[in-house]
Amino acid sequence: MTDTTHETPASILIIDDHPLLRRGVTQLLELEDDLVLAGETGEPAEGVRLARELDPDLVLLDLNMPGMNGIETLKRLRDDGFAGRIVIFTVSDNEEDVVDALQAGADGYLLKDMDPDEMVRQLRQATLGRMVISESLTALLAEALRHQRSKPAAPDIHSLTQREREILGELAAGLSNKMIARKLDITEGTVKVHVKHLLKKLNLRSRVEAAVWAVQEGLDR
Amino acid sequence: MTDTTHETPASILIIDDHPLLRRGVTQLLELEDDLVLAGETGEPAEGVRLARELDPDLVLLDLNMPGMNGIETLKRLRDDGFAGRIVIFTVSDNEEDVVDALQAGADGYLLKDMDPDEMVRQLRQATLGRMVISESLTALLAEALRHQRSKPAAPDIHSLTQREREILGELAAGLSNKMIARKLDITEGTVKVHVKHLLKKLNLRSRVEAAVWAVQEGLDR
DNA sequence: GCGGGCCTATCCCCTAGGAGGTAGCGGGCC
DNA sequence: GGCCCGCTACCTCCTAGGGGATAGGCCCGC
Numbered sequence: 001m002t003d004t005t006h007e008t009p010a011s012i013l014i015i016d017d018h019p020l021l022r023r024g025v026t027q028l029l030e031l032e033d034d035l036v037l038a039g040e041t042g043e044p045a046e047g048v049r050l051a052r053e054l055d056p057d058l059v060l061l062d063l064n065m066p067g068m069n070g071i072e073t074l075k076r077l078r079d080d081g082f083a084g085r086i087v088i089f090t091v092s093d094n095e096e097d098v099v100d101a102l103q104a105g106a107d108g109y110l111l112k113d114m115d116p117d118e119m120v121r122q123l124r125q126a127t128l129g130r131m132v133i134s135e136s137l138t139a140l141l142a143e144a145l146r147h148q149r150s151k152p153a154a155p156d157i158h159s160l161t162q163r164e165r166e167i168l169g170e171l172a173a174g175l176s177n178k179m180i181a182r183k184l185d186i187t188e189g190t191v192k193v194h195v196k197h198l199l200k201k202l203n204l205r206s207r208v209e210a211a212v213w214a215v216q217e218g219l220d221r
Numbered sequence: 222m223t224d225t226t227h228e229t230p231a232s233i234l235i236i237d238d239h240p241l242l243r244r245g246v247t248q249l250l251e252l253e254d255d256l257v258l259a260g261e262t263g264e265p266a267e268g269v270r271l272a273r274e275l276d277p278d279l280v281l282l283d284l285n286m287p288g289m290n291g292i293e294t295l296k297r298l299r300d301d302g303f304a305g306r307i308v309i310f311t312v313s314d315n316e317e318d319v320v321d322a323l324q325a326g327a328d329g330y331l332l333k334d335m336d337p338d339e340m341v342r343q344l345r346q347a348t349l350g351r352m353v354i355s356e357s358l359t360a361l362l363a364e365a366l367r368h369q370r371s372k373p374a375a376p377d378i379h380s381l382t383q384r385e386r387e388i389l390g391e392l393a394a395g396l397s398n399k400m401i402a403r404k405l406d407i408t409e410g411t412v413k414v415h416v417k418h419l420l421k422k423l424n425l426r427s428r429v430e431a432a433v434w435a436v437q438e439g440l441d442r
Numbered sequence: 443g444c445g446g447g448c449c450t451a452t453c454c455c456c457t458a459g460g461a462g463g464t465a466g467c468g469g470g471c472c
Numbered sequence: 473g474g475c476c477c478g479c480t481a482c483c484t485c486c487t488a489g490g491g492g493a494t495a496g497g498c499c500c501g502c
Contacts, residue, residue: 055403081399161478174430176458179304182276188458190480196460206488207459208432209395215436382448397488409488411450417490427458428489 010127011038013054015047015073016062016089021112025060028116035123044073051082057127061106063090063097074104078205087126093134105205108132157219159201165219167194171207172214231348232259234275236268236294237283237310242333246281249337256344265294272303278348282327284311284318292325299326299426308347314355326426329353378440380422386440388415392428393435 012035014022022040029035038056041047044065051059059077063070074086087108088101098109108126110119111134122132157165170180177195181188195207204210233256235243243261250256259277262268265286272280280298284291295307308329309322319330329347331340332355343353378386391401398416402409416428425431 052403055406081397081403083396083400083404163479171429172433174425174427174433175304176302176427178302178458182273182302183304185276186479187481189482192458192460193480196462199460204395206395206397208392208429211429211433212393212395212436215433384449399488407449408451410452413488413490414450417492420490 009034009036010057010124011036011054012058012060012123012127013038013047013050013056014040014060014089015042015044015050015065016040016060017042017065018062025119028120032120032124035120035127044070044076047073048076048080051077051084052080055082056084058085058087058123060087060089060123063088063092063101071100071104074101074106078105085126085129087123087132110134157217160198164194164198164201167191168198168210168214169219171195172211172219174211230255230257231278231345232257232275233279233281233344233348234259234268234271234277235261235281235310236263236265236271236286237261237281238263238286239283246340249341253341253345256341256348265291265297268294269297269301272298272305273301276303277305279306279308279344281308281310281344284309284313284322292321295322295325295327306347306350308344308353331355378438381419385415385419385422388412389419389431389435390440392416393432393440395432 012029014025014037016022016025019042022042026037026040029037038054039050041050042065047059047061059082061070061073065073070088070090074088077086085107086105087110088106089110089112090097091112092098093111101109108122108131110122110132114122114134122134126132160168166184167180170183175183177188177191181191184191195210199205199207199210202210202213204213233250235246235258237243237246240263243263247258247261250258259275260271262271263286268280268282280303282291282294286294291309291311295309298307306328307326308331309327310331310333311318312333313319314332322330329343329352331343331353335343335355343355347353381389387405388401391404396404398409398412402412405412416431420426420428420431423431423434425434
């Protein structure tokens, strides 16, 4: 399941307002027989529409575009149900941008000044489900982690309060909010508040993700 | 989490229309300091109300009662959000009854002719989260399994179709129905149908339970 | 050929879940 | 004393999820 092997070439949609750069990438893709262009556009809103229509394996997304910025576009893609990979492709090596993008659910962050061969290699890795980050950003990322950003970049059990951990445990046992409320003798509304908070802290999008994560981390016992 | 140790005694609610039998069990409980009577009633509907009010750790439930039968009562308790243990307590060693009760979510099935000491031992096991079945029923259960009942008693991956397994895999990855639909290029409605069917086949109550089960079984990779 | 399982889709209906906000209360910290 | 955090509770609004039912197209086995 969660098939990430590509018997057929991986399709890529480019959303970037620089025509020349799009041209560069498409030329690059033409040389590879396991990567194929699904479509391209310079308009963020059009990009969301195309993602729905073409359902590419990967979206290469510029951060700085007129109208809607990249982060916003990323969120809209996810809200719209797009389940493929989303890789940011930008000139900005600003720490804030990198952190924001990753926290918004980007599967990669590549800089536009990268070597073409390296670019292809990274795209291929991304279509296989791996997180890809431009090499020059790793030091910056390490630094960001050391200084402990306010918004945690990865799920971290330690950011949860005791009560939230307790709720998470019950949630991972498959209990509904109502059942958890009954068990802990609080109202369902309060359970919802705890769930809401722990999802935010863990940067997860649903109770299912939280349950799966908890089980994989062995927090459910 | 999912705390099943009882620093305080485990409370038990008895729902049984035989006053004498209730008396017998309560007397039995009085001899044990780790088990305590939460309440008792001969009325199924009253039992559901009491379960909500008293929120006992365990409900001891008769199968054959006038008005609402035990299975129906069991379902109402679960619908009402009761998350504690529910153990069937009956004279019936009918295979159909046993299978139905367990499939409806009973955590145990004890026969009324059992030895008092054994009864206490089994109740204690049940409060600790273990499934308890009267010894004399084990052969019958084995037989039922051998003849492969139409409704599978336990989650079984083999009862799923290929497509359902695929859906389960995506579900266990934390994807929403909408995302799964996009990824597999079918409508969200169809995904819902598959999810509905696999939940029924696996005898699970929500996608969260399905996701947790799949992860624990290693089906998500 | 006919039945049955599988996949797809659509309809209705209702509950569960999650985002946003406000607020009271207790405890610890400065 | 004031302030923040954790826990509780309530509110509104909207979407996601799930039950039940029906049905068409497809393929396979009898």
